[in-house]
Each structure stands twice: as structure tokens, then as C-alpha cells.
Amino acid sequence: xxxxxxxxxxxxxxxxxxxxxxxxxxxxxxxxxxxxxxxxxxxxxxxxxxxxxxxxxxxxxxxxxxxxxxxxxxxxxxxxxxxxxxxxxxxxxxxxxxxxxxxxxxxxxxxxxxxxxxxxxxxxxxxxxxxxxxxxxxxxxxxxxxxxxxxxxxxxxxxxxxxxxxxxxxxxxxxxxxxxxxxxxxxxxxxxxxxxxxxxxxxxxxxxxxxxxxxxxxxxxxxxxxxxxxxxxxxxxxxxxxxxxxxxxxxxxxxxxxxxxxxxxxxx
Amino acid sequence: xxxxxxxxxxxxxxxxxxxxxxxxxxxxxxxxxxxxxxxxxxxxxxxxxxxxxxxxxxxxxxxxxxxxxxxxxxxxxxxxxxxxxxxxxxxxxxxxxxxxxxxxxxxxxxxxxxxxxxxxxxxxxxxxxxxxxxxxxxxxxxxxxxxxxxxxxxxxxxxxxxxxxxxxxxxxxxxxxxxxxxxxxxxxxxxxxxxxxxxxxxxxxxxxxxxxxxxxxxxxxxxxxxxxxxxxxxxxxxxxxxxxxxxxxxxxxxxxxxxxxxxxxxxxxxxxxxxxxxxxxxxxxxxxxxxxxxxxxxxxxxxxxxxxxxxxxxxxxxxxxxxxxxxxxxxxxxxxxxx
Numbered sequence: 107x108x109x110x111x112x113x114x115x116x117x118x119x120x121x122x123x124x125x126x127x128x129x130x131x132x133x134x135x136x137x138x139x140x141x142x143x144x145x146x147x148x149x150x151x152x153x154x155x156x157x158x159x160x161x162x163x164x165x166x167x168x169x170x171x172x173x174x175x176x177x178x179x180x181x182x183x184x185x186x187x188x189x190x191x192x193x194x195x196x197x198x199x200x201x202x203x204x205x206x207x208x209x210x211x212x213x214x215x216x217x218x219x220x221x222x223x224x225x226x227x228x229x230x231x232x233x234x235x236x237x238x239x240x241x242x243x244x245x246x247x248x249x250x251x252x253x254x255x256x257x258x259x260x261x262x263x264x265x266x267x268x269x270x271x272x273x274x275x276x277x278x279x280x281x282x283x284x285x286x287x288x289x290x291x292x293x294x295x296x297x298x299x300x301x302x303x304x305x306x307x308x309x310x311x312x313x314x315x316x317x318x319x320x321x322x323x324x325x326x327x328x329x330x331x332x333x334x335x336x337x338x339x340x341x342x343x344x345x346x347x348x349x350x351x352x353x354x355x356x357x358x359x360x361x362x363x364x365x366x367x368x369x370x371x372x373x374x
Numbered sequence: 375x376x377x378x379x380x381x382x383x384x385x386x387x388x389x390x391x392x393x394x395x396x397x398x399x400x401x402x403x404x405x406x407x408x409x410x411x412x413x414x415x416x417x418x419x420x421x422x423x424x425x426x427x428x429x430x431x432x433x434x435x436x437x438x439x440x441x442x443x444x445x446x447x448x449x450x451x452x453x454x455x456x457x458x459x460x461x462x463x464x465x466x467x468x469x470x471x472x473x474x475x476x477x478x479x480x481x482x483x484x485x486x487x488x489x490x491x492x493x494x495x496x497x498x499x500x501x502x503x504x505x506x507x508x509x510x511x512x513x514x515x516x517x518x519x520x521x522x523x524x525x526x527x528x529x530x531x532x533x534x535x536x537x538x539x540x541x542x543x544x545x546x547x548x549x550x551x552x553x554x555x556x557x558x559x560x561x562x563x564x565x566x567x568x569x570x571x572x573x574x575x576x577x578x579x580x581x582x583x584x585x586x587x588x589x590x591x592x593x594x595x596x597x598x599x600x601x602x603x604x605x606x607x608x609x610x611x612x613x614x615x616x617x618x619x620x621x622x623x624x625x626x627x628x629x630x631x632x633x634x635x636x637x638x639x640x641x642x643x644x645x646x647x648x649x650x651x652x653x654x655x656x657x658x659x660x661x662x663x664x665x666x667x668x669x670x671x672x673x674x675x676x677x678x679x680x681x682x683x684x685x686x687x688x689x690x691x692x693x694x695x696x697x698x699x700x701x702x703x704x705x706x707x708x709x710x711x712x713x
Contacts, residue, residue, distance in 0.1 A: 158589065160589075179593065180589070181592055181594075182591075182593070184588065184589055184590060184591035189589070190589055192589075196583050196586035198578065198579050198582040198587075199583070200578060200582050200646075201575070201578060201579070201582065204387070204391055206579075208391075208575075209575045209579060209590070210590045212575075213590050213592060220572040221568055221573045223571055224395040224567070224571060225395075225570065225572045225574075225575050226391045226394050227392045229388065232387075232392065236387050236388060236391075249387065249390060249391070271591065
């Protein structure tokens with residue numbers, strides 16, 4: 107068992123009287139392909155916001171590589187390799203995809219804030235950005251203004267920007283929402299093909315994709331962690347069946363066992 | 375796709391990307407026209423000087439408004455501070471213009487740094503009110519301490535030394551215009567570098583989407599404070615140029631109309647591409663000059679009308695029409711219109 111990269115202990119978040127995150131204690135192993143599932147309003151996005159520092163928890167602690175990051179500002183967590191995508195696209199509309207990705211790479215490279223050197227003239231950054239955008243099927247639109255791109259391309263750019271940050275821990279908040287099935291499968295394959303030491307947490311509603319992608323699954327219900335385990339265990343879990351999957355479970359089960367076999371063979 | 379083919383497309387994109395920040399022919403033509411105006415229009419030098427100063431002031435506002443999305447209705451706070459610092463410095467310490475300019479830049483930069491904490495967060499409305507408030511406070515401070523500033527009568531008896539120890543400011547204003555234009559061009563080049571740097575793109579990222587900017591590791595507070603400080607220094611230099619070239623500073627440099635005018639100038643020329651400030655200043659000053667000759671009291675009517683039309687019809691649509699007219703003559707012509 108690998109040591110945990112990202113860990114929470116007793117994480118709690120309340121908005122007024124509503125508890126969105128309830129005493130969540132969980133850990134992501136290094137290199138995990140982990141999925142977070144749960145019904146709508148279970149608090150999945152809130153949990154991502156807490157992990158990335160976009161929200162401050164009411165109680166509890168968060169650890170990255172064993173050190174406490176609970177009060178670290180969001181942009182510093184990002185610099186430490188804790189990267190996320192957003193459920194609703196958060197893009198730089200007046201920039202082109204190439205500028206957006208180049209900026210992200212330059213930002214990741216660090217080296218202080220550069221006031222003088224033109225960003226566009228750094229050949230290494232441009233090459234890396236172009237290669238990444240090409241890999242994500244954005245080559246034909248990378249010099250256009252992001253505001254003018256169709257939804258599917260914007261969704262891909264959302265992921266390209268996250269990958270440009272060369273994440274160590276990647277939190278994907280419904281990355282393929284609204285993307286056609288063929289493309290979404292391809293996107294998840296790109297994500298599954300990330301280097302083995304990159305840790306990925308996926309929030310997704312499509313059970314087929316979840317079981318294809320994840321080897322471990324956590325189930326969040328009403329802000330609390332209901333159960334966590336290997337993908338096939340979760341598929342068989344009676345509580346998950348009643349609380350989350352409900353009547354439709356019978357139909358998903360076939361896919362689920364197929365999916366876990368798929369991911370097992372990929373990892374083996 | 376063969377590797378070779380992939381290689382060439384990649385190179386072409388990279389080259390196009392690198393070119394995007396290169397100096398364009400149209401920019402060189404623009405610069406030449408500015409320099410030529412010094413030689414060809416000696417009698418208009420005072421008006422051109424005013425134009426150059428207003429342009430620098432507007433470029434200063436563009437740095438925060440156009441690139442960082444910080445709206446301000448009190449940019450005169452820095453303009454006025456630069457003007458007073460330059461005038462007082464020349465009167466009491468040293469009449470050398472360049473040293474005075476540096477001191478004025480430093481003074482207004484410090485004020486910018488100190489007040490930047492007020493604009494780091496908050497909505498547009500809060501920022502408008504806070505910047506307006508700061509400018510009002512400084513106006514009344516200058517009014518109250520009239521033993522130092524000369525109050526409403528203005529600071530009399532500011533005598534500037536010759537530029538670089540050689541060029542004395544003349545009555546015709548040609549040295550003054552040459553001085554202001556040189557400063558404008560140099561600071562414009564610096565601003566252009568800044569907005570095309572990683573820092574500049576970071577500002578645009580913060581303006582476009584602060585959440586995502588944070589998520590890619592951009593800390594907004596440091597960057598916003600930095601650009602606000604630089605912008606304040608620019609505005610202070612513009613104010614200092616006015617005080618130095620007219621040998622005078624009065625409460626008017628802090629007046630609300632200065633903050634409003636510079637915003638108007640920038641909106642006329644277009645926000646977020648630096649040239650907007652310069653073009654806006656040219657249009658504004660020319661309109662002022664021509665219209666106030668025709669109708670002395672009501673020239674602002676036309677400025678107001680232009681503003682309403684620009685904002686309602688939209689610059690892009692006007693630009694498209696203009697582009698089509700230009701293209702009609704030359705199919706290969708590419709307009710450098712603001713995005």
C-alpha cells in the first residue's frame with residue numbers, strides 16, 4: 107500500500123445550518139485512480155473546494171504529503187501540484203487556448219514573476235503547450251479566442267489547462283459533463299494514461315465511466331462518507347445499492363463488473 | 375499524420391505565436407507620425423504636449439482597467455500627486471526636470487502601493503467608490519494645506535531648469551512636447567513589454583476568471599498591488615510632465631473631471647490594448663480643440679454623444695464597418711483593431 111498523498115481528518119463544512127461536509131476522513135494513495143460518487147447534492151463539489159482551498163473548512167484538517175495545508179491559500183496549493191478542473195468551465199475567455207496553456211506552464215515552471223520577457227517568445231513553453239493542445243484535439247482552434255469556441259472544445263480546454271499544470275494530484279469535477287460519449291471515453295483514456303505517480307480523483311455520474319476508470323471508489327451521501335473500497339466491492343455493496351444506485355442498479359451491474367475487469371487488466 | 379508533418383505544423387504555430395507580440399508595421403507608422411508631428415506642427419506644440427500627457431495618463435489607467443480589470447474613478451489621485459511632487463521639488467529643492475520626474479514617479483508609486491490594499495478585493499462598485507474617495511480626500515488635503523500647495527490659487531513660481539542641462543523650456547512649447555513625447559514613447563514600450571510578459575498574462579487571467587487564475591497557481595493580491603503601483607507611477611509621471619511643462623500646479627490636478635476625462639478617453643480609444651489610451655487622447659484633445667472653437671460652452675455635448683454611440687453601437691461593429699471600407703480598397707489590408 108502506497109502512502110497517502112492527500113488526506114483529510116474530520117473535515118467539516120457548514121453553510122449556516124446546512125452541513126455540506128460531515129466529518130469526512132479519507133485518504134488518496136499515491137498514483138490512485140479513485141472515484142468519488144454520490145447522489146446530487148451529496149457535497150462532492152464542496153469537498154473538492156475544501157481540498158483545493160477555494161473554501162475554508164469549519165473544522166478538520168487537510169494534509170498534502172503529510173504536511174498540514176488546511177490554512178494554505180488556494181494558489182499555493184496549486185503550486186504544490188494540487189490541481190483541479192471545474193464542473194462548470196472556468197476559462198480565460200479573452201485569451202486563446204495557446205495563451206491560456208502557455209501561461210499555465212510558465213506559472214508551473216515558477217522562476218518568479220517575469221515582467222519583461224514576452225511569454226509568447228519562450229520556445230520551450232510554446233512547444234509544450236502546442237503538443238498538449240494537439241493531444242487534446244485543440245490544435246485547430248488554439249489561436250482563436252476562447253470565448254468563441256464551441257462547448258466541446260471549451261470542455262477539452264478545461265482539461266488541457268489542468269494537465270498543463272502537471273498535477274501530482276488531479277481532482278476532476280465531472281470532467282466529461284456534456285461531452286458526447288465517444289469523446290468522453292477518449293478523454294478519460296487520456297486521463298487514465300497519466301503517469302503512474304499522478305494521483306487522480308474523479309467525480310462522475312456515469313457509472314460505466316467510473317468503473318472503467320477507477321480502481322477505488324468512495325461514496326458520499328449527505329456530506330458524509332458512506333463507504334469506501336475497491337471498485338468491485340462497491341459494485342456489490344448493499345448500502346450503495348439502496349442509497350445511491352437504487353432500482354437502476356441491476357442495469358449498471360453488468361457494466362460495472364466489466365468495467366472493473368477492464369481497469370484491473372490495465373493496471374496489471 | 376507523419377512525425378515530419380506534425381513537426382512542421384507545430385513549428386508554424388509556435389512561430390505564429392511568437393510573432394503575436396512582435397512590433398507591427400502599423401505600430402512603427404504610428405510612432406513615425408508622432409515624431410513627425412514634432413517637426414511638422416511646431417505651432418501646435420502646446421496642444422500636442424497636452425495630448426501626449428493625456429495619452430500617458432490614459433495608458434496608465436489602461437494598465438489597471440484594461441489588463442487587471444480594476445475600475446477607477448479617482449485616477450487623478452496619482453496624477454495630482456505627481457504634479458504637486460514635481461512642482462514642489464522643483465521649487466524647493468532642485469529644478470532639474472528628470473530628477474523631478476523620478477521623484478514624482480516614486481511619490482505616486484508609494485501612494486499607489488499604499489492604496490492598492492483598498493482595491494485588491496471588492497466589486498466594481500466598491501472599487502469605483504474607494505478610488506473616488508481617495509481622490510476626494512487628496513483634493514481636500516491639498517486645499518487645506520494651502521500654505522504648501524498654494525490652494526486654489528495654485529503653486530506659483532515654479533521655474534524649471536533646462537532639460538539635460540541643455541534644452542531650456544521655450545515659450546513655443548516645442549521642448550516641452552519633445553520631452554513629453556519621449557517620455558510617453560519610452561513608458562509605452564515598457565508597458566507593452568509588461569502586458570506581454572507572464573506577469574501581464576497573469577493579470578488578464580485574473581481579470582477574466584479569478585477562480586481559475588487561483589487554480590493554476592496565480593496569487594492575485596501581489597500582482598494586483600504591483601500593477602496598481604506601476605499604474606500610479608505612470609499617472610504620477612503624467613502629472614509631473616504637466617506641472618513641469620506648464621510651470622504650474624493647482625488643485626485642478628486632483629479634480630474629479632480629470633479622473634472622469636481619462637476614463638472617457640480610454641473608453642473612446644478602447645480598453646485593453648494600450649493604443650486605446652493614445653488614440654482616445656488624440657480624439658479627445660482634437661475634439662476639444664475643434665469643437666470648443668465652434669461652440670465654446672457646449673463642446674462636451676459632442677463628446678457625450680460620441681461616448682453614447684460608441685458604447686451602445688459597440689466598437690466592434692464600428693470597427694467592422696471601418697475594416698470593410700479599408701479592405702474595399704486593399705484586400706490584403708489587416709486592421710489592427712482592438713479585440
